[in-house]
Amino acid sequence: xxxxVFSIVMGYCGLxxxxxxAAGLWxxxxxxxxxxxxxxxxxxxxxxxxxxxKVIVRSDAVLAEWKSPEGAPFFATFGMASVLxxxxxxxxxxxxxxxxxxxxxxxxxxCIFLLWRRWMHEKQDIGRLTPAWLLILISxxxxxxxxxxxxxxxxxxxxxxxxxxxxxxxxAGVMFFLKEAVFDKHFGPxxxxxxxxxxxxxxxxxxxxxxxxxxxxxxxxxLFLAIPLLITVVTDMVKGTFSxxxxxxxxxxxxxxxxxxxxxxxxxxxxxxxxxxxxxxxxTVLIAYLSIKTILNLLKHR
Numbered sequence: 001x002x003x004x005v006f007s008i009v010m011g012y013c014g015l016x017x018x019x020x021x022a023a024g025l026w027x028x029x030x031x032x033x034x035x036x037x038x039x040x041x042x043x044x045x046x047x048x049x050x051x052x053x054k055v056i057v058r059s060d061a062v063l064a065e066w067k068s069p070e071g072a073p074f075f076a077t078f079g080m081a082s083v084l085x086x087x088x089x090x091x092x093x094x095x096x097x098x099x100x101x102x103x104x105x106x107x108x109x110x111c112i113f114l115l116w117r118r119w120m121h122e123k124q125d126i127g128r129l130t131p132a133w134l135l136i137l138i139s140x141x142x143x144x145x146x147x148x149x150x151x152x153x154x155x156x157x158x159x160x161x162x163x164x165x166x167x168x169x170x171x172a173g174v175m176f177f178l179k180e181a182v183f184d185k186h187f188g189p190x191x192x193x194x195x196x197x198x199x200x201x202x203x204x205x206x207x208x209x210x211x212x213x214x215x216x217x218x219x220x221x222x223l224f225l226a227i228p229l230l231i232t233v234v235t236d237m238v239k240g241t242f243s244x245x246x247x248x249x250x251x252x253x254x255x256x257x258x259x260x261x262x263x264x265x266x267x268x269x270x271x272x273x274x275x276x277x278x279x280x281x282x283x284t285v286l287i288a289y290l291s292i293k294t295i296l297n298l299l300k301h302r
Contacts, residue, residue, distance in 0.1 A: 011250025
């Protein structure tokens with residue numbers, strides 16, 4: 001088990017949020033989103049126990065992950081999974097949701113600042129660059145998901161701080177990785193991470209300031225980027241061998257799907273409804289596919 005498994009929780013949380021949004025948009029049963037949210041909570045609990053045991057029993061392996069240029073950015077997934085799950089747990093218990101959210105925020109910023117410190121003080125090998133490095137710039141965008149509703153002390157400034165990082169630095173990071181993908185490197189399915197800031201920035205921005213022209217531009221830019229990214233990622237998945245790192249595609253896709261659903265509610269039309277339905281169907285298939293492949297992989301290596 002490596003730290004990247006928390007991407008599974010993020011994917012399930014994204015799927016749950018999307019079905020919750022679809023319930024408000026099209027009247028789908030609420031039980032679908034709630035059921036997926038419960039599954040995310042169970043998976044999260046299992047992974048916390050499992051990885052916690054690894055920290056105690058195999059601390060050397062955890063340290064090796066942290067020192068790895070490819071593995072270290074995935075430590076952000078624990079914080080991201082925690083703050084996303086808090087938005088689901090909030091419906092069951094506000095105090096528990098608040099605790100999970102605070103733990104997630106602290107873990108997330110600790111990971112961000114420690115990695116920034118490493119990157120600024122140690123020369124990095126660009127040959128070991130992966131799209132997961134972008135998590136350090138876009139992961140704060142997950143904080144306002146529950147932060148804006150929990151309304152804990154200082155949440156307004158934290159929301160603005162997180163949104164500014166995601167918009168100001170995350171978008172620049174997307175441009176850098178697009179340049180690398182076009183001219184220098186083949187990143188595989190993980191490249192779909194580039195879709196995350198568009199969906200998350202739209203959701204955070206509209207939840208904070210409301211829907212306006214700027215937020216619509218964010219979504220449309222993401223939609224333009226989504227088509228070639230999805231074609232590339234699906235091709236890589238068809239030709240490649242399954243890896244748990246493929247779960248890094250789950251949340252980016254579901255975050256953008258959720259943004260599409262909210263956009264369709266704000267600007268109802270046949271086009272927005274059809275696009276939202278297509279993204280929701282595609283996201284459901286993606287999470288189901290990754291889940292089945294993961295289960296089969298676990299059974300194979302028992």
